[in-house]
Amino acid sequence: MRPILSATGTYNYKLAKWLDEKLKPLSVYEHTVNDIFRAFENDWFNREHDLNITKFDLIELLRIATKNQLFQFEGNLYEQVDGVAMGSPLGPLMANAFMCKIEKQLETENKLPTFYKRYSHPSINFTMELEENGKLPFLGMNVIRNGCRVDTTVYRKPTDTGLLLHYHSHVDARYKRSLLNTMLNRAFKLSSTWKFFHEECERLKEIFSRLRYPDDLVQSTIRQFIESKINADISPVYTSRKIKDEIKVKEDKPPLVSQQCVVYSFQCSLCDAGYVGYTCRHLHQRIEEHKGSAIGNHLREQHDMEPEDIAQSFRILRKCQNKFDCLIFEMFFIQELKPTLNKQCDSIRAKLFV
Numbered sequence: 340m341r342p343i344l345s346a347t348g349t350y351n352y353k354l355a356k357w358l359d360e361k362l363k364p365l366s367v368y369e370h371t372v373n374d375i376f377r378a379f380e381n382d383w384f385n386r387e388h389d390l391n392i393t394k395f396d397l398i399e400l401l402r403i404a405t406k407n408q409l410f411q412f413e414g415n416l417y418e419q420v421d422g423v424a425m426g427s428p429l430g431p432l433m434a435n436a437f438m439c440k441i442e443k444q445l446e447t448e449n450k451l452p453t454f455y456k457r458y459s460h461p462s463i464n465f466t467m468e469l470e471e472n473g474k475l476p477f478l479g480m481n482v483i484r485n486g487c488r489v490d491t492t493v494y495r496k497p498t499d500t501g502l503l504l505h506y507h508s509h510v511d512a513r514y515k516r517s518l519l520n521t522m523l524n525r526a527f528k529l530s531s532t533w534k535f536f537h538e539e540c541e542r543l544k545e546i547f548s549r550l551r552y553p554d555d556l557v558q559s560t561i562r563q564f565i566e567s568k569i570n571a572d573i574s575p576v577y578t579s580r581k582i583k584d585e586i587k588v589k590e591d592k593p594p595l596v597s598q599q600c601v602v603y604s605f606q607c608s609l610c611d612a613g614y615v616g617y618t619c620r621h622l623h624q625r626i627e628e629h630k631g632s633a634i635g636n637h638l639r640e641q642h643d644m645e646p647e648d649i650a651q652s653f654r655i656l657r658k659c660q661n662k663f664d665c666l667i668f669e670m671f672f673i674q675e676l677k678p679t680l681n682k683q684c685d686s687i688r689a690k691l692f693v
Contacts, residue, residue: 352428357406359428361388405429409481413507481528492535493526501546506553519547519560527568533663566671598622602657602668604676605634605649609642613678619667626650633680 361384385391392400405427408419423430445451468476473484481494504510504518522543530536540561547557599621605614614634618625626649629635635646657668673681 349408350444351404354400358404359398359432362432377494401429401433405433413505413569435544479525490531490535491529491586493529493539501549503546503550506547506551508649515552515561516556519543519552519557520564523561523564527564529590533661533667562670565667569667569671598655598658600659600661600665601655602659602665602672603655604672604678605629605653605680607637607642608652612637612641612680613676614680615669615672615676615678617659618660621663622653622655623650626653633682637680 358545381646384397405423408423408427409416442451442455470484475482475484476494476496481492483490503522504515506515514540523540526536526539526543530539544557544561548554600619601622602615602617603622603625605616607613614629616625630646630649634649638644638646638649654674657664659665659668
């Protein structure tokens with residue numbers, strides 16, 4: 340197991356940071372950094388930094404800075420017995436030194452390839468992906484050929500186990516919430532449609548549930564993330580001229596009640612009572628149904644009147660593209676307007692990820 344933890348504040352962090360700064364100038368080898376113990380050729384290390392330590396001293400300092408790394412997992416304390424912990428300032432330097440040893444040996448034996456770049460270690464395999472069933476994985480993204488357009492979504496390797504930072508790990512809480520936001524941001528940027536983003540959110544809920552993250556933490560983080568994206572100001576960078584802008588065709592706009600796939604509100608003309616809902620059908624159909632719902636009951640019980648002509652009390656809050664968008668905006672408008680006629684079941688239904 341190789342832990343990925345922040346080493347800031349650990350007992351050997353400052354020593355590792357100091358050694359890393361002092362040894363960085365050795366990164367002058369043709370391919371990568373050279374052997375760090377080259378520092379004692381012509382006493383370069385001591386002369387460069389005005390020190391007086393031996394090669395043995397440097398070895399001991401490196402051992403102290405990289406060994407006996409402790410971390411906690413599921414309530415148990417573990418010690419890393421091999422390698423350098425990811426998060427230590429010396430991690431990249433030691434990895435480069437390890438690779439350099441292999442490169443130097445290959446070069447000495449005249450076995451270094453003519454074209455050589457990093458990560459040629461025997462334990463690393465290179466693969467080539469081909470399109471299968473219209474799908475092609477590329478850099479953590481699944482590219483989907485959909486007719487004349489290309490869609491994208493998050494790609495996971497078949498070997499992916501969903502192993503991320505466990506909630507009971509001995510790590511500050513802010514890192515756990517940051518992990519949630521990072522995975523959501525990745526899903527948002529790689530998903531070309533709201534449908535793909537929603538599906539990825541459902542998978543993330545399952546993954547973080549197995550990692551013992553509280554449901555309310557996951558739910559609230561998802562809602563806050565979506566709200567921040569929905570409310571973001573969007574301005575076009577370039578607007579092309581369209582034929583319809585040049586040719587003005589007089590067209591009667593459909594009346595409000597004929598609109599469909601919308602989020603709407605009802606405001607009682609006699610009091611402050613209100614209601615927020617959505618419909619993917621024509622709005623006039625939903626208005627007719629509301630005569631027997633909480634809206635109709637309110638008019639009868641509070642104002643002693645029959646809900647006959649109530650269409651003028653409705654207005655459209657948002658025109659949407661699909662049901663998924665309707666659910667999102669309905670949730671936000673309920674939170675913003677706090678309509679008194681919405682029942683608890685309406686609010687729960689409106690919370691998209693519950």
